[in-house]
Amino acid sequence: MRRSFAPWSDPAAKPLIRFENVTKRFGDAVAVDHLSLNIYESEFFCLLGPSGCGKTTLMRMLAGFEHPSEGRITLADRDLAGVPPYRRPVNMMFQSYALFPHMSVERNIAFGLKQDGLPKAEIAARVDEMLRLVQLERLAKRSPSQLSGGQRQRVALARALAKKPKVLLLDEPLGALDKKLREETQFELMDIQHDLGMTFVVVTHDQEEAMTMADRIAVMDHGRIVQVATPGEIYEQPKTRFIAEFVGDVNIIEGNVLGQENGHWRVRSRSAQPPLTIDDPDEVLHSDQAVAIAVRPEKMVIQRDPPGTDAVNVLTGEVWDIGYLGDWTVYRVKLASGEILRVTRANRSRYVESPIDWDEQVYVTFAPDAAVILAE
Incomplete structure (x- = not known):
């Protein structure tokens, strides 16, 4: 179902969120620079980039905590200029979670609903629904101090979802979790987003997190969007050297074009x-x-042995370092030119006869369609 979701490829589809030539300045510093972007209803969208690239500022402008210096932001065809945060159909989940320590789990979830003046019966039903959604029914009476980091994250998510906003904004939502729990929670967030059909916009600097969860990713650098595409397109067809180097591991080989042949x-x-x-x-x-x-x-x-005479893209070098990661082995190969290549090999069996070792002379090859030419 997720693979078939691609409203951005339909010319007739209308975006839910539009950033139209938006700029944000803080004094002389430009945090967001003439940026335009469309996000569609029910999309799991990710803003990815290094610290200071403007991704959080962009999210805060959508939430209403910052205001554009130039340009326009619309949500469901409504111009958000002058609309205060509490009047916008969005909710934001912060990295710190910001739970009330003196309130139980269920009271934390109910807080925003009470502020909106909903009837008690409706609040109770909504809280029960959210507790089931994040699988915290048994912990409803506990305080945040009695919960693990992952459980606190779920409470914050339930509180943000309880008001049923059109858009949920998540600012580095998994940054406080350990690696294994973070990976598990990524899939939980995907399942929740899919079940609710809600639009999620996530800010992260974690490439794997973005690749795992997002329908589309916008890679940002210095306040601008460098590329917007699906995770597969970002990884396999990066538009610039910055994207190739920022998203995943990559080897860059410098050269000059001789021409075309066949x-x-x-x-x-x-x-x-x-x-x-x-x-x-x-x-x-x-x-x-x-x-x-x-x-x-x-x-x-x-490989150790020289490739066949019909082989293309052959590089020779010496094994400089080896890293065993369990499922993969990483080889760092130093070429005669002095460059270091990073080559990974899947460990498909438990034992390897005569494995490649340090200081060995090796050959590295790759297929013509395995590489991307970056002219920028």
Whole structure:
């Protein structure tokens, strides 16, 4: 179901949220720079980027805690200019969770509903619904100090969802959790979002978190959006070198274009002899143009024996470091040019006869369609 959800590819679909040429300045500093973006109803959308790139500022403007210096933000065709946070159909879950320590779990969840003046029976029914949703029925009477980090995170989520906003904003929602719990909670958030059909907008600097949860990702840098696409497109077809290096691990091989041969680009590089052969038909290049070849570590093959005479994209070097990660082994290979390649190999069996070791001479190859040419 998630794979079939793609309203952004339908010209007739109307975005739920629009950022139209939005700029936000703090004095002389520009936090968001002439940014335009569409987010659709029921989308799990992620704003991804390094610290200081403007992603949280963008979310806070949507929530009403900051106001654009220029541009316009609309939600369901309503201009949000001048609308205070408590009048907007959005709710925000903060990284710190901000639970009331003197209130029980159920009273924390009910707080916003009481502020809105809902009838007691409706509040009780809504709280029960949220407790079931986040699987905390047995802990309804406990205080936040009696809960684990993951349980407190669920209470904060239930409180944010209780008012049934059109959009839920989550600012680094899993940052306080340990790695294993964070991974489990990512899938729980996806299930909850899917069940409710609500629009989630998440801010994170964690690439794996964004790749796991989002329908689409907007990668931000210096207040601008560099690329908006599905996780697969961001990873496999990055538009710039910044994206290739920021999202996941990547090897960058510098070179100059020689031209085309049999529909493939030929690239001269000091890292490889003969020239590299790259299948990237979307790029328009010219002879002697400087380019960067991006190849993900898992798309490279490492071996002791020389590849066959028909092999392409052959690089030779020496094993510099080895990291055993259980499911993967990571090899850092130093080429004669001095560059270091990162190559990963899946550990498909428990035992490997005569495994590749430190200081061994090895050959690294990759297929022509495994690489992306980055002209920027």
